[in-house]
Amino acid sequence: MGVGGSRMRAIGRMGRAVAATATVGLAVVLALAVGTTAVAEPCQEPAALEYVAMGDSFSAGFGMIDASGDCSRSSSLSYPHGVRGTVGLGTFVDVSCSGARTTHFTNAQGSNPPQGNALSASTDVVTFTIGGNDLGFTDILKGCATSGDCRGQYGGDTMPDLLAQISGPVGAAIQGAIATVKTKAPNAEIFVLSYPDLLPAGPTGLLWNVACLPTSALISSAERTALRNVEQRLNQEIATRVAANGARVTYVDIYTPSIGHDLCDLSDPWTSLTALYHPTASGHSNMASITSAAIKQRLATQCATASTSTTTSTSTTTTTQPGTTIPGTTSTTMAGTTTTSPGTTTTGPDTTGPSTTTTTATTTSSTP
Numbered sequence: 083m084g085v086g087g088s089r090m091r092a093i094g095r096m097g098r099a100v101a102a103t104a105t106v107g108l109a110v111v112l113a114l115a116v117g118t119t120a121v122a123e124p125c126q127e128p129a130a131l132e133y134v135a136m137g138d139s140f141s142a143g144f145g146m147i148d149a150s151g152d153c154s155r156s157s158s159l160s161y162p163h164g165v166r167g168t169v170g171l172g173t174f175v176d177v178s179c180s181g182a183r184t185t186h187f188t189n190a191q192g193s194n195p196p197q198g199n200a201l202s203a204s205t206d207v208v209t210f211t212i213g214g215n216d217l218g219f220t221d222i223l224k225g226c227a228t229s230g231d232c233r234g235q236y237g238g239d240t241m242p243d244l245l246a247q248i249s250g251p252v253g254a255a256i257q258g259a260i261a262t263v264k265t266k267a268p269n270a271e272i273f274v275l276s277y278p279d280l281l282p283a284g285p286t287g288l289l290w291n292v293a294c295l296p297t298s299a300l301i302s303s304a305e306r307t308a309l310r311n312v313e314q315r316l317n318q319e320i321a322t323r324v325a326a327n328g329a330r331v332t333y334v335d336i337y338t339p340s341i342g343h344d345l346c347d348l349s350d351p352w353t354s355l356t357a358l359y360h361p362t363a364s365g366h367s368n369m370a371s372i373t374s375a376a377i378k379q380r381l382a383t384q385c386a387t388a389s390t391s392t393t394t395s396t397s398t399t400t401t402t403q404p405g406t407t408i409p410g411t412t413s414t415t416m417a418g419t420t421t422t423s424p425g426t427t428t429t430g431p432d433t434t435g436p437s438t439t440t441t442t443a444t445t446t447s448s449t450p
Contacts, residue, residue, distance in 0.1 A: 125385035133171040134267070135162030136187065136197045137210030139180035139220075140277060143366060145357030152192060153179035159363055161275075162209060164370025169377050171207060175200045183215045184259035201266035208263055209273045209334075209373060213256045213320055217247060219313065223280070223359050226309065227300035233308050241308045248312070248319050257323040260331055271380055272331045273373060274324050276317040278340035278352050280359055281310045294346035297355055313337075334376045336369055343368075 135141060143149050143156025155178060166174045177197045179186065187198045214220065226232035237243035263272055285293050290303040317337045324333040343352040352365030361369065
């Protein structure tokens with residue numbers, strides 16, 4: 083959001099203008115205009131904004147009944163479609179793809195071009211989930227479900243090898259991917275989602291074996307505890323890397339509101355074993371609602387900032403004949419630069435010429 087090319091894009095932008103009038107003549111003309119306005123350039127309607135959805139299978143809608151193609155991308159049920167409808171965004175491009183890793187923001191994924199190719203200076207809103215495939219989390223879940231105790235494969239009881247990957251190369255890759263999006267979409271607000279809760283905190287021990295069938299028949303209580311901690315650490319790392327990228331990037335917490343809507347929930351599960359540990363239709367709907375609220379809040383904040391900005395501008399135009407001095411000013415000529423008291427420097431024709439026009443403008447802005 084900002085200035086894209088020569089266009090003023092109005093989300094989070096303040097329009098200010100200072101008009102300078104040049105007067106040409108043989109006489110001395112002094113024009114002083116002072117104006118104050120509290121009205122900024124109006125915010126664009128959401129329908130005028132450009133939205134690009136990026137990311138992995140949690141964004142693409144893997145497992146949805148309308149998912150198709152080599153990206154297993156949903157045509158209407160994934161959360162990006164819900165976001166577009168709820169917020170009322172206009173131009174919409176969905177390049178999310180199942181199996182995508184951070185590298186696919188800048189590199190092709192099979193026959194699919196780099197997702198970052200969809201971004202430009204005219205992009206206003208970007209959403210994505212990313213990082214899970216860099217760790218291989220879904221494959222880890224599948225492996226644990228189809229083998230014995232899998233914790234030993236990852237360093238022991240708490241799977242320390244996975245935790246080290248998250249805080250090391252995986253985290254760095256996530257931060258780099260976010261930075262890439264910021265660069266390719268220099269005017270966009272970027273929303274990075276966490277992953278929803280997949281496995282419940284309890285019950286533990288023997289109660290687990292009967293409380294969460296069929297998942298509990300495939301993943302032991304001890305494995306469940308370790309895997310849940312790994313997912314929490316991944317989401318925490320995503321939040322940390324979002325913060326490290328600074329302005330224009332917002333972390334959208336999907337994990338916390340999804341607690342209790344895991345694989346074992348019988349009333350309203352947001353993820354499903356039949357979808358291979360991916361969001362259900364309800365999961366995508368809720369992800370869309372949470373993300374839409376974050377986008378609306380951010381856009382509203384930007385518009386409020388613009389509408390409460392105050393601009394005061396002073397414009398002075400002076401035309402003089404050689405040897406003429408305006409009362410209250412002094413002039414020193416050097417390489418075509420005229421210095422006018424108090425403390426304003428303007429560049430124009432050499433004052434030794436037939437006529438000199440000096441324009442000074444002072445602009446002050448305050449935002450409550």
